[in-house]
Amino acid sequence: MTIETTPKMSWWNRLAHPGQFMAWTRPLIWPLAILTLALFLAGLWFAFFASPADYQMGDTVRIMYVHVPTAWLGQFIYATMAVSALGTLVWRHPLADVSMKAAAPMGAAFTAMALFTGSMWGRPTWGTFWEWDGRMTSTLILLFIYLGIVALWRAFDDQLRAARVVAAFTLVGAINVPIIKFSVDWWSTLHQPASVFTPEGPKMPFSILLPLFLMFFAFTFLFATLQLVAMHTEIRRRRVMTLERRAARGDAR
Amino acid sequence: MSGFRSVLRRELRLALAGGSDMLTLVLFFVIVGAIVPFAVGPDRQLLARIAPGIVWIAAFLSMLLGLDRLFRPDREDGTLTLYRLAELPLAAAIAAKVIAHWLTAALPLILASPFLAMILAMDEPTFWRTLASLALGTPALAAFGTFGAAVTAATRRGGLLAPILIAPLSVPVLIFGVGAISPLGGPDQAAAAMLFLAALSLMALALSPFASALAIGWGEE
Amino acid sequence: MSGFRSVLRRELRLALAGGSDMLTLVLFFVIVGAIVPFAVGPDRQLLARIAPGIVWIAAFLSMLLGLDRLFRPDREDGTLTLYRLAELPLAAAIAAKVIAHWLTAALPLILASPFLAMILAMDEPTFWRTLASLALGTPALAAFGTFGAAVTAATRRGGLLAPILIAPLSVPVLIFGVGAISPLGGPDQAAAAMLFLAALSLMALALSPFASALAIGWGEE
Amino acid sequence: MTQRQVFPRLFLRTSDLACGRGGMVLARNLALAVAPGTGLLLRGPNGAGKSTLLLTLAGLLPPLAGTIEIEGHDPEAGKILHHCGHRNAVRARLGVAETLKFWAAINGATGMPAGAALERVGLGRLARLDAAYLSAGQQRRLALARLLVSRRPLWLLDEPSAALDAEGQALLGSLLEEHFAAGGLAVIATHDAIAADGLATLTLGGAA
Amino acid sequence: MTQRQVFPRLFLRTSDLACGRGGMVLARNLALAVAPGTGLLLRGPNGAGKSTLLLTLAGLLPPLAGTIEIEGHDPEAGKILHHCGHRNAVRARLGVAETLKFWAAINGATGMPAGAALERVGLGRLARLDAAYLSAGQQRRLALARLLVSRRPLWLLDEPSAALDAEGQALLGSLLEEHFAAGGLAVIATHDAIAADGLATLTLGGAA
Amino acid sequence: MIELGQHAAFIVLAYAGVFLGVAALVLWTVFDGRRTSARLEALSDPKSR
Numbered sequence A: 001m002t003i004e005t006t007p008k009m010s011w012w013n014r015l016a017h018p019g020q021f022m023a024w025t026r027p028l029i030w031p032l033a034i035l036t037l038a039l040f041l042a043g044l045w046f047a048f049f050a051s052p053a054d055y056q057m058g059d060t061v062r063i064m065y066v067h068v069p070t071a072w073l074g075q076f077i078y079a080t081m082a083v084s085a086l087g088t089l090v091w092r093h094p095l096a097d098v099s100m101k102a103a104a105p106m107g108a109a110f111t112a113m114a115l116f117t118g119s120m121w122g123r124p125t126w127g128t129f130w131e132w133d134g135r136m137t138s139t140l141i142l143l144f145i146y147l148g149i150v151a152l153w154r155a156f157d158d159q160l161r162a163a164r165v166v167a168a169f170t171l172v173g174a175i176n177v178p179i180i181k182f183s184v185d186w187w188s189t190l191h192q193p194a195s196v197f198t199p200e201g202p203k204m205p206f207s208i209l210l211p212l213f214l215m216f217f218a219f220t221f222l223f224a225t226l227q228l229v230a231m232h233t234e235i236r237r238r239r240v241m242t243l244e245r246r247a248a249r250g251d252a253r
Numbered sequence B, C: 001m002s003g004f005r006s007v008l009r010r011e012l013r014l015a016l017a018g019g020s021d022m023l024t025l026v027l028f029f030v031i032v033g034a035i036v037p038f039a040v041g042p043d044r045q046l047l048a049r050i051a052p053g054i055v056w057i058a059a060f061l062s063m064l065l066g067l068d069r070l071f072r073p074d075r076e077d078g079t080l081t082l083y084r085l086a087e088l089p090l091a092a093a094i095a096a097k098v099i100a101h102w103l104t105a106a107l108p109l110i111l112a113s114p115f116l117a118m119i120l121a122m123d124e125p126t127f128w129r130t131l132a133s134l135a136l137g138t139p140a141l142a143a144f145g146t147f148g149a150a151v152t153a154a155t156r157r158g159g160l161l162a163p164i165l166i167a168p169l170s171v172p173v174l175i176f177g178v179g180a181i182s183p184l185g186g187p188d189q190a191a192a193a194m195l196f197l198a199a200l201s202l203m204a205l206a207l208s209p210f211a212s213a214l215a216i217g218w219g220e221e
Numbered sequence D, E: 001m002t003q004r005q006v007f008p009r010l011f012l013r014t015s016d017l018a019c020g021r022g023g024m025v026l027a028r029n030l031a032l033a034v035a036p037g038t039g040l041l042l043r044g045p046n047g048a049g050k051s052t053l054l055l056t057l058a059g060l061l062p063p064l065a066g067t068i069e070i071e072g073h074d075p076e077a078g079k080i081l082h083h084c085g086h087r088n089a090v091r092a093r094l095g096v097a098e099t100l101k102f103w104a105a106i107n108g109a110t111g112m113p114a115g116a117a118l119e120r121v122g123l124g125r126l127a128r129l130d131a132a133y134l135s136a137g138q139q140r141r142l143a144l145a146r147l148l149v150s151r152r153p154l155w156l157l158d159e160p161s162a163a164l165d166a167e168g169q170a171l172l173g174s175l176l177e178e179h180f181a182a183g184g185l186a187v188i189a190t191h192d193a194i195a196a197d198g199l200a201t202l203t204l205g206g207a208a
Numbered sequence F: 001m002i003e004l005g006q007h008a009a010f011i012v013l014a015y016a017g018v019f020l021g022v023a024a025l026v027l028w029t030v031f032d033g034r035r036t037s038a039r040l041e042a043l044s045d046p047k048s049r
C-alpha cells in the first residue's frame, strides 16, 4: 500500500507505519538533543553556582537535582512501557513493541542512577549507604522488574513473538507495582514509624526549585531524545535480522 | 470436566512418580531453615524472633525451584501443542497445573514446617499462625509462579528466568505473609495482613490461568 | 587437548549465547539476598549477623538451579551418546563441564557479592571473608552438583537418588562456608573452616569428573 | 468399518495463503482445496516449508497472508482438527494406555475406547509399559492411536510414516481410508509413499 | 572419490550374541559377520530390537550374552565406530558449522573439513544458521555430515533416511558407497530402501 | 568552583555517577544506532554480498 492509494492518513496511521514514523520523527532528533543540552547547562549552572546551600541539609541538597529527576524517570518510563504494552495488546500498534523494547534498558539505567544518587545522599544524611526505607526499597524492586524485563526480551529469538509476551508481563507488573509500593510502605512503617522523607516540596525556596525543575525537564527531554533514537535503531535492527536470516538461508526467495 | 481432572491427575502422577522433585523441595526447605542457626548462632530468642521470616523465605525459595518443570517438559515433547488444540480450554489445563503445583510444591512444605518450627525454637501460637499464613499465602505464590513459567515457556532457556521475573512481583506476598505472623504491628495489623494475603491469593488464582494461557498462546512456536 | 577446549568453549558459548543467562543468574542471586529483609525485618544489626548465611544460601540456590541444564539437554538431544563414543575421554569432557559450570554459575555471583554485602549491611572484614569463603567453597558445590546431575541424568526414574546424594555432600560446604565467615567460634575456628573448605573443593574437583563419568556410563543407553 | 459419512461435510479451502517462519516467507499464493473424504499429500525437498504449512493450517502459526476457511464447520461443535507433529508428546513415567487415556480426556473421548485403539495400532500387548520405553515406531503408533480416540474430521499429519515398519505403513493407509470413508479430511506431509486412495499431491518448491 | 582401502581391513563378527533392554531379551543367537567394504541392513517390525542391537554393537548397552569382535582393530588407534541414533544431537543457539566443528573436535578431525562436509550433504548455504532452525530433514543431513568429518571405519546408522527427501536418500546411498569403497563397514537399521551396493539384509523377528 | 562543604566527596561522586550513567547511555544509543545502520546498509547493498 503506497501513500497515494491510501485515501486519508491520520497522524495515527502515519505513525503506525515504521518507515513513515522514521521519516516523520527524524527531523525532531537534533532539536530535541539541543534543547536537552541547553536545559542541562542551565540546570547545572543554577545547581552549582546560582543556588544556595539548604539550611538543613547543607550542600548535599545539590544531590537532589540529579536524584529526583532520575527517580521520577524511573517511574515515568515504566508508565511509558505499560502504555506501549497496551498499544501492543489492545491496538496492535506496530510501533508499540518497538517503544516498549527501547524503553526497558533506559528505565533500568535511570532507576539505577536514582538508587546510586540516593545512597550518595544517604551516606552524609544517615551515615549509611543503604537503608531499608519504603521508598528506596520499592525503587530497588522496580529495578529488579526492569532488569527482569530486559532479560526476558533477550531470552526470545523472535522479537515479534516476544513482544506480546513481554507486553503481558509488563502489564501484570504495572498492576503489581502499586501493590508492591503499598506493601513495602506498610512494611517499613511497621518497623520504623518515622519516614525519612519529609514532604518538603512546597516549602522549598524558589532558588532550589528552579534548578530542580530545569534538571527535571533536562532529564525528561534526554529520555525523549534517546527513546526516539533507540526506536529508530530497533526498527532498523528488525530489518537487519530479517535480511540476515534470509542471507543465512542462501537467499532462497 | 473430566479433562481438568485428567490434567490434574497426570501432573500429580508425574510429580509423584519422579519422587525426587518433591523430596528436593522439602529437603531444600529444611536445609534453608537449618542453616540459619549456623549463621546467627544459637541465640534462641533471636531465632524465635526471626523464625517466621525464615520459614517464609524457605517456602518462597523452594517454590521458585520447581517452576521450570511446570511447562518446559510439556513444551519440549510436544504436549503443549496438544493442549492448545485440545477440547479442554488451555486456561482450564493451566488451572489444573496451578493446583497441582500447589499440591506438590507448597503442601509438602506446609507439612514439613513443624520440623522447621522446632529447629527454630518457635513457640506454639506463632507456629499455628505461621501455618495459617503459609496456607493462605502459598496459593498466590503458586499462581504468580505459574504465570512466570508461562511467560518464559516459549524461550529456549528458562531455568532462572521465571524466578527472577516472579520474585519481585511476589514481594507483597512475603511481606504480608510474615506480617500476618509477627506480633510487631499488633493483632489487628496481623489480621489485616492475613486478610490481604487471602485477597491476594484469590485474585492471583482467579487471574493467573487466563493470563498464563494468553502468554503461552502468544509465545509459542 | 583441543577436544577439552572445544567442550569448554561450547559450554561457555551456550551459557552466553542466550545472553540473558548470566544476567539472570546474577539477578537471581541478588534478588534472593534482597528479599530476606522483607521476611526478617530491616534491622541492620540482625541483617549483618545473618548476612553470611544469606549470601551462602543465595549462592547455593543459584548453583542448584543451574544444575539441571548441565546434562539433561545433552542427554535428551543425544549429545551425551556422542560424548560416550568420542575420542575425548568422558571424564575430560565432564571436567570441562565442571569448569564451565563454575565460570558461569559461581564466578558471576562472587563478582556481584559486594552489592549484596552493601544492602545487607555487612561490615568490611566480614565482606572480605565472605568473598574468600565463596571463592574456596563454590568449586566444591560445582563439583558435587555435577556429580548429582550426572547421577540424575543417568537414572531415568530413580531420580530420588540425586538429591539424597548431593544434600549430605553439599550441606557441609554450606556449613563450613558460613562457619568460615561468621566469627562464632573465634578466628582459629574460622581459619580451620576455610582450610577444610579448600580441601573439600580440591578433593571434589579431582574426583567428580571420574565419578560422574562412571555414573553416566552405568546409566543405560 | 463404520457407516459412511459420520462427519459433517467439510471443505478445507485456503486462498492466497502465505506461510513462513520468523518473518520469512516459505510458501505463498497457496490455494488448497480439500474435499470431504479426500486427502492432500504435501511433498517437497527438506526445508521447503511442509511442516510450517501444517502448523499454519492448525492455527498454531499465524498465516503471513491470505485466509484459511473450513466450510461447513459449526464452531459450537468443538475443535475439528488433529495435528500430529514430529514430536510424539510421549512422556516417560506414564504408561502407554494411561497416555492415550489422557489424550482422550483432554480432547474428548468421542472416538474408539483407548484399549481398542491400542489394539488397532498394534500396541495392545504393551498397554501397561512405560511409554518412554517404546521404540521409535511404537511411539509413532501411539501418536496415531490418539487420532482414533477422539473423532475429529481434519487430520494434519507431519511425516506420519517415519519409523513405521511395512505393517505400520499398511496400518496408516487403512486408517486413512477409514477416515476418508467416514467423510474425513487429511493433509499429510511426507517423503514416503502412502497407500491410500483419494490422495492428491501438492509439491512445495525448492529451497534445499 | 578417494583411493580405495583407506581403512585397515576390519571384520565385525558377533557370535551367539543376545541383546535386549531392561532384562528382556529381544534377539538371541545372532551371528553377524560384516566384511570390509560391505554393509548389513537390519530390518524387522517396530520393536523388534534393531535400535537395541545397534546400541549393543556400539558398546552403549551391555550384550546379554555372546561376544562382539572387531578383527583387525588396533585398540591404540582410537575409536572405530560412529553411532547415529534417532536423535540428531543438534542444539539451539549453535550455528550449523559450529556444531559440526564441535563434533570434529571431540571425535578428532580426521576426515573432511567441516565446510566441505556441509557442502557434501547440501547444507553449504546454511552454515551460519542456528542449527535448531533446520527442518527435520536438514538436521538429519547435519548428523550425516558428522560421519564425514571424523574418519571411522564402522558406521552404525539408525534409520538414517528418516525425514530425508528423495535427493537426500540418493545422497545417503552415495555416501555409503564411498564409505564402502574406502573399505568401511556399516550396519543400518531402516524401514526404507537404501540405494547402495554391497548390502546384505538381516531381518529381526517378531514382537510387534 | 564553589565550596561544596564537608560532604563534597559525595556530591561529586553522585554527579560523576550520573554523568557516567548518562554518558554510557548516550554513547551506547549512538553507537548501537550507527552499528545497526551500517549493518543494514551492508546487507541491503546487493554488491557487497
Ligand code: HEM
Pocket: A064, A067, A068, A071, A072, A114, A115, A116, A117, A118, A119, A121, A122, A123, A125, A135, A136, A137, A139, A140, A197, A198, A199, A200, A201
Ligand atoms: C537509594 C536511595 C534512594 C532512593 C531509591 C530514593 C528514591 C526516591 C524516589 C522514588 C523519589 C520520588 C521522586 C518522585 O516522586 O518524583 C525520591 C524523592 C526524593 N528523595 Fe529520594 N531516594 C533515595 C535516597 C534519598 C536520600 C538519602 C535522601 C535525602 C536525605 C533523599 C531525598 C529525597 C527528596 C528530598 C526527594 C523529593 C521529595 C519530594 O519531592 O517529595 N532520597 N527519592
Ligand SMILES: Nc1ncnc2c1ncn2[C@@H]1O[C@H](COP(=O)(O)OP(=O)(O)OP(=O)(O)O)[C@@H](O)[C@H]1O
Pocket: A249, D021, D022, D024, D026, D044, D045, D046, D047, D048, D049, D050, D051, D052, D053, E132, E133, E134, E135, E136, E137, E138, E163, E165
Ligand atoms: N523458528 C524458526 N525460525 C526461523 N526459521 C525457521 C524456524 N524453524 C524453521 N525454520 C526454517 O524454515 C524452513 C522450513 O522448515 P520446515 O520444517 O517447514 O521444512 P519441511 O518442509 O518440513 O522440511 P523437512 O522435510 O526436512 O521436514 C527451514 O529452512 C528452516 O530453516
Ligand SMILES: Nc1ncnc2c1ncn2[C@@H]1O[C@H](COP(=O)(O)OP(=O)(O)OP(=O)(O)O)[C@@H](O)[C@H]1O
Pocket: D129, D132, D133, D134, D135, D136, D137, D138, D163, D165, E021, E022, E024, E026, E044, E045, E046, E047, E048, E049, E050, E051, E052, E053, E189, E207
Ligand atoms: N529402557 C527400556 N527398558 C525396557 N524395555 C525397553 C527399553 N527401551 C526399549 N524397550 C523395549 O525394547 C523393544 C525394542 O526397542 P527398539 O528401539 O530396539 O526397537 P526397534 O527395532 O528399533 O523398533 P523401531 O523400528 O520402532 O525403531 C521395544 O519393544 C521396547 O518396548
Ligand SMILES: [Mg+2]
Pocket: D050, D051, D052, D158, E135, E136, E137
Ligand atoms: Mg518437516
Ligand SMILES: [Mg+2]
Pocket: D135, D136, D137, E050, E051, E052, E158
Ligand atoms: Mg528403532
